[in-house]
Amino acid sequence: MxxxxxxxxxxxxxxxxxxxxxxxxxxxxxxxxxxxxxxxxxxxxxxxxxRGDPTRYNPEDMLVASLSACHMLWYLHLCAVNGVSVTAYTDDAGGTMAEESHGGGRFTDVVLRPQVTLAPGSDSTKAMGLHHEAHEKCFIANSVNFPVRVEARITVG
Known part of the structure; x- marks a missing residue:
């Protein structure tokens, strides 16, 4: 390193x-x-x-949120330095955790679903491609041992 x-x-x-x-x-x-x-x-x-409180964040929520936030922050950075103007970004991310019979468990995957709005005249093809680069650079995604998929949607205007 x-x-x-x-x-x-x-x-x-x-x-x-x-x-x-x-x-x-x-x-x-x-x-x-x-x-x-x-x-x-x-x-x-x-x-x-x-037996947890459903009104509070649990570690599983925070792991999914960490992956989503890391991807978003890299994506916004890459868009800014590549001339792609993002005007809105929302991610309805979800993860699956499998519980084992012995009481342990692990995440089997997380799916990020960013919905990105670009300013009029922005290059949506370039914007879509930057999701791949953001995923490759995401510190958190690079630290987990399960797949993290990105299913992005881009809207212009």
Whole structure:
């Protein structure tokens, strides 16, 4: 590996002690809070399938969101430096996690579905091709061991 290294740090704090800690499987909440210096906290929990709070982000949500956000940020950068003017970008990303009989599991794939709007007169062919380059450069996609597919839609105007 060559080039610069960047360091990241977060603090994850369990906030789900309901008085008796983990004295029993149903005795505690899975709630947590993710913090980093100078940033707002993120309320977290486990997936509702694992007794989590459905109103809070779970690690699986955040993994899919990380892949989506990384792709988007690379894509916007590449469009800017290649003369493609993006005026709107939304991604309805989704991931599949397979639970194993022994209790573990893993993601089997994530699909990114960016819906990109370009300014009138923009080159939609070039814009579509930049999704491939963004995917190749995405730090998070390069760090996972499952396929990440991109199913982009481009609209001009």
């Amino acid at each position: 060559s080039g610069r290294e960047h360091q990241y740090g977060t603090t994850v704090t369990w906030t789900g002690n309901q008085g008796t800690g983990t004295s029993g499987y149903k005795a505690y909440s899975r709630d947590l809070e993710i913090t980093a210096p100078g940033k707002p906290p993120i309320p977290g929990s486990s997936d509702p399938a694992f």
